[in-house]
Amino acid sequence: MTESKQAATGSGRATASGPSAPAGTPAETPAGSAGGASGAGERVPLVELTGVAKRYGTVRALEGVGLEVHAGEITCVLGDNGAGKSTLIKIIAGLHQHDAGTLRIDGEETRLGSPREALDLGIATVHQNLAVVPLMPVWRNFFLGSEPRKGSGPFKRLDTEHMRRTTRAELLRMGIDLRDVDQPIGTLSGGERQCVAIARAVYFGAKVLVLDEPTAALGVKQSGVVLKYVAAARDQGLGVVLITHNPHHAHLVGDRFVLLRRGTMVGHHTRDGITLDELTRQMAGGADLDALVHELGRD
Amino acid sequence: MSAALDTVPEERIPQGSPLRKLLARPELGSVVGALAVLVFFACTADGFLRASSLGTVLYASSTIGIMAVPVALLMIGGEFDLSAGVMVTSSALISSMFSYQMTANTWVGAGVSLLVTLAVGAFNGFVLTRTKLPSFIVTLGTFLMLTGLNLGLTKLIDGTVSTKSIADMQGFPSARAVFASTLTVGGVDLKVTVLWWLGLVVLASWILLRTRAGNWIFAVGGDREAARAVGVPVNRTRIGLYMGVAFGAWISGQHLLFSFDAVQSGEGVGNELIYIIAAVIGGCLITGGYGSAVGSAVGALLFGMTSKGIVFAEWNPDWFKFFLGAMLLLATLLNHWVRKRAEAAK
Numbered sequence: 001m002t003e004s005k006q007a008a009t010g011s012g013r014a015t016a017s018g019p020s021a022p023a024g025t026p027a028e029t030p031a032g033s034a035g036g037a038s039g040a041g042e043r044v045p046l047v048e049l050t051g052v053a054k055r056y057g058t059v060r061a062l063e064g065v066g067l068e069v070h071a072g073e074i075t076c077v078l079g080d081n082g083a084g085k086s087t088l089i090k091i092i093a094g095l096h097q098h099d100a101g102t103l104r105i106d107g108e109e110t111r112l113g114s115p116r117e118a119l120d121l122g123i124a125t126v127h128q129n130l131a132v133v134p135l136m137p138v139w140r141n142f143f144l145g146s147e148p149r150k151g152s153g154p155f156k157r158l159d160t161e162h163m164r165r166t167t168r169a170e171l172l173r174m175g176i177d178l179r180d181v182d183q184p185i186g187t188l189s190g191g192e193r194q195c196v197a198i199a200r201a202v203y204f205g206a207k208v209l210v211l212d213e214p215t216a217a218l219g220v221k222q223s224g225v226v227l228k229y230v231a232a233a234r235d236q237g238l239g240v241v242l243i244t245h246n247p248h249h250a251h252l253v254g255d256r257f258v259l260l261r262r263g264t265m266v267g268h269h270t271r272d273g274i275t276l277d278e279l280t281r282q283m284a285g286g287a288d289l290d291a292l293v294h295e296l297g298r299d
Numbered sequence: 300m301s302a303a304l305d306t307v308p309e310e311r312i313p314q315g316s317p318l319r320k321l322l323a324r325p326e327l328g329s330v331v332g333a334l335a336v337l338v339f340f341a342c343t344a345d346g347f348l349r350a351s352s353l354g355t356v357l358y359a360s361s362t363i364g365i366m367a368v369p370v371a372l373l374m375i376g377g378e379f380d381l382s383a384g385v386m387v388t389s390s391a392l393i394s395s396m397f398s399y400q401m402t403a404n405t406w407v408g409a410g411v412s413l414l415v416t417l418a419v420g421a422f423n424g425f426v427l428t429r430t431k432l433p434s435f436i437v438t439l440g441t442f443l444m445l446t447g448l449n450l451g452l453t454k455l456i457d458g459t460v461s462t463k464s465i466a467d468m469q470g471f472p473s474a475r476a477v478f479a480s481t482l483t484v485g486g487v488d489l490k491v492t493v494l495w496w497l498g499l500v501v502l503a504s505w506i507l508l509r510t511r512a513g514n515w516i517f518a519v520g521g522d523r524e525a526a527r528a529v530g531v532p533v534n535r536t537r538i539g540l541y542m543g544v545a546f547g548a549w550i551s552g553q554h555l556l557f558s559f560d561a562v563q564s565g566e567g568v569g570n571e572l573i574y575i576i577a578a579v580i581g582g583c584l585i586t587g588g589y590g591s592a593v594g595s596a597v598g599a600l601l602f603g604m605t606s607k608g609i610v611f612a613e614w615n616p617d618w619f620k621f622f623l624g625a626m627l628l629l630a631t632l633l634n635h636w637v638r639k640r641a642e643a644a645k
Contacts, residue, residue: 095528116530131528133521135588136514144518145529147511157509 044107045070046208046239047092047123052101054087061087064101065265067258069208069239074230076242076250078283079260085243086128088260089210092241093125094118119145122207126197126214134186138178139167141185142200170199174229191222198229202236209233210241215249227253247283251276259283325582326594328634332580332626333601340608347611354488360603361496362551364596366570367577368499369547371595372507373540374578377520377587378434380544382423382441384570389445390416390545390552391562392453395462405470405557413549419445420545424538446568453564466560478550479558492554496596499547503592516540521588576623577602580630601626 045068054062062084069075079085090096091103094112102109105121112118118125125131132141143163150159167181174195178188185193194214201209211230215223231253234240244250250257257274259267259282267282274282321327340347366383373380390412398408419441427437450460457463465471480491507513515536518526527533556562579585580601581594605622 093528114530115528116532119530125528127525127528129522129525131522131525133518133525133588135521135584136517140514140517144514144526145531147514149511157505158511158514160509 043070045104046106047241048102048104048107049088049092049098050102050104052088052091052098052103054084054091054096054098060263062091062098062263065258065260065263066101066268067241068256069241070255071207071239072234072237073255074234074240074242074253075256075258076244076254077258077260078244078247078250078279080245080283082262083260084263085245085260086212087263089125089212089241089243092118092123092208092210093127094123119204122205123210124201124204124206124208125210126194126201126212128212128216130193130197132185132193132197135184137182138171138185138188138196139164139181142167142170142181142196142203146204166203170203171196174199174232175225189222191218191225194218194222194226195229198226198233202233202238206238208239208241210243212243213245214242215244215246223249245283247276247280251279325589325591325634326597327582328630329581329594329597329601331633332630333597333604336601336604336608336626340604340612344608344612347608350487352607352611354490356600356603356607357493358490358603359607360600361490361492362554363573363577363602364496364599365492365499365551365554366544366547366574367581367595367599368496368503368592369540369543370574371578371581371583371590371592372503372516373544374575374583374585375507375520375587375590376516376537376540377523378427378537378540379438379575380423380541381435381438381571382419382445383438383544383548383574384572385442385445385449385567386416386419386545386548387551387555387570388449388562388564388567389419390549391556392449392462392552392564394553395465395556395562396453396456398465398468399463400456402468405465405468405474407470408465409474409553412552413546416545416549416552417542418545420542420548421538423544424534424541427541428534428537442571449564449567460565461563462561464560465556471557471560474553475557478553478556495550495554496599499550500592500596507592512536512539517588519587573602576627580627582634598630601630 047067047069049065049067052062052065053060065084065088067075067077067088077085077088087096091098091112094115094117097111097113103111105123110121112121112123115125133144136144139160140163143166148159148162149156150162151157164181168178171178171181176192176195176199185196188196198209198211198214209230214226214230218226227249230240230242234253242250242254255271257267257269257271257279258265259269269279346352366387370380370383393415394405394408394412396408397403397411398405401407423434423438423441426432427434430437453460453462476491478491482489482491482494505513507516515526515531515533518529518531519533519536523533555566577598578590578595579598581590581596581598583590583594602623605626606616606619609616609619609622
């Protein structure tokens with residue numbers, strides 16, 4: 001059911017993108033075979049998960065979860081605490097490996113061994129803890145793990161001038177004016193840190209941006225700022241995975257919605273396939289919520 | 300709208316003044332402490348400020364400082380090494396015994412010692428990263444094992460607790476010149492260890508502040524999971540830090556051997572804490588992620604001044620440990636207070 005929906009939107013977008021598409025694509029999309037002949041001209045998703053499962057010991061954290069991320073689109077993963085959202089992104093980010101199912105990146109089946117591998121394939125993850133080191137200056141954090149260097153031999157050194165300048169410029173582009181990029185990143189506000197992390201991912205040429213609960217700890221205004229930059233990243237052609245338990249935020253920016261509950265996928269919708277109210281209801285537990293309303297005697 | 304939103308917090312933050320920047324330096328506490336100790340002994344101990352005393356103080360500082368530098372880097376990387384003290388002795392013993400037993404050039408012995416000592420450091424790091432045990436436990440184990448090996452093997456091979464003299468071995472004079480000679484600079488007798496010490500401080504500062512590895516060291520100590528998530532080779536960095544300590548232990552060990560011509564196998568126990576104290580006085584955060592190589596040097600200098608100052612003041616040296624403990628507390632409190640103020644004011 002959901003398959004046909006994706007195929008429909010997929011081919012719709014492909015025809016819009018250009019007439020030359022059908023010639024090359026069928027050969028390189030093994031994924032298209034599931035959708036049959038109608039799959040011709042379907043774009044290869046940047047990231048595609050099918051039937052992915054993950055166990056921690058005897059605990060089943062994920063079972064049969066599928067998801068796809070396209071360039072210039074935002075795929076939202078919604079679910080309550082313990083639904084398996086974090087496990088899902090850890091698989092995409094290379095922190096954990098899946099036990100079953102397939103993970104395809106640019107149509108090619110892979111298994112990510114480390115966050116470095118994921119980064120090299122263009123998947124940048126902004127974790128809930130933001131993966132910033134609070135005591136380190138903003139500019140050192142910005143380039144952490146991918147530091148530019150100059151000079152050669154034993155005198156190869158950090159290009160600190162370039163690092164400071166670039167950090168300042170990239171943050172300015174996101175509307176954050178830091179007079180002092182030397183201040184420890186721990187002194188910035190939550191929203192600012194989130195934006196630094198997003199700016200970092202965009203700067204390093206991420207094709208896919210995975211955001212883990214970027215608005216969870218933020219106030220209303222700060223959330224708005226962060227969502228604006230998420231949308232800005234999408235408009236720059238990135239594929240975005242937005243993990244959230246806030247259906248309002250998800251519906252504001254999302255193109256696709258994957259609903260998780262207790263490790264399984266309970267819904268897969270495109271933007272025109274679901275309303276905010278329905279999304280909120282499903283997110284809140286659907287039938288469970290009705291039961292709760294009844295139990296509390298409010299109906 | 301966004302402009303208005305984003306500039307609000309900026310206006311509430313006062314611009315960091317040069318004084319604030321100075322206060323935020325990790326070395327500040329140790330510099331203030333060192334000045335206080337200098338003034339104190341200048342007033343109470345005759346001859347403390349004499350040029351000849353300078354050489355003595357610097358020598359005492361350098362023997363601590365050579366190890367305090369890599370230990371500081373390790374602490375910035377968030378780990379301890381309790382085996383650092385006896386590793387110095389092990390390194391000296393290996394060098395001495397290899398040269399004597401194989402009748403080899405002392406430089407060959409020193410080379411073998413370097414390899415073995417680096418291997419011990421790598422072992423520490425490897426076990427730590429593999430087992431995920433706390434470094435306190437892992438290096439405590441190495442500490443005890445090395446202590447036992449030092450005594451046991453020396454007795455087994457040489458029959459006594461000290462090694463045989465290697466003074467007549469080939470290469471001894473040149474090795475002594477490199478590791479234990481005395482230079483006269485402007486009327487002051489300086490031990491060559493002071494140069495090793497300064498060299499290590501410069502090298503470590505360069506690594507910390509200007510190289511990729513330095514960025515990784517701060518990151519690994521500040522937030523290991525965050526570092527791993529952005530692609531920092533966390534385990535390689537940690538193993539490298541332990542090998543750095545091993546390298547320092549090798550230099551110290553060679554100095555220990557070549558200042559005389561034999562080594563006592565029971566030496567070095569307890570020194571690991573002194574290195575840690577110097578690093579902490581120098582502003583290294585015990586939880587990692589913060590500190591400097593220069594700070595550790597000032598910490599070592601403070602150490603040297605106190606140990607020699609007590610001698611110059613003709614006090615009972617038993618008081619030394621008391622002074623040391625008091626200074627450690629004061630310096631740490633000062634560092635803590637300064638950092639809190641600096642961070643609150645930012």
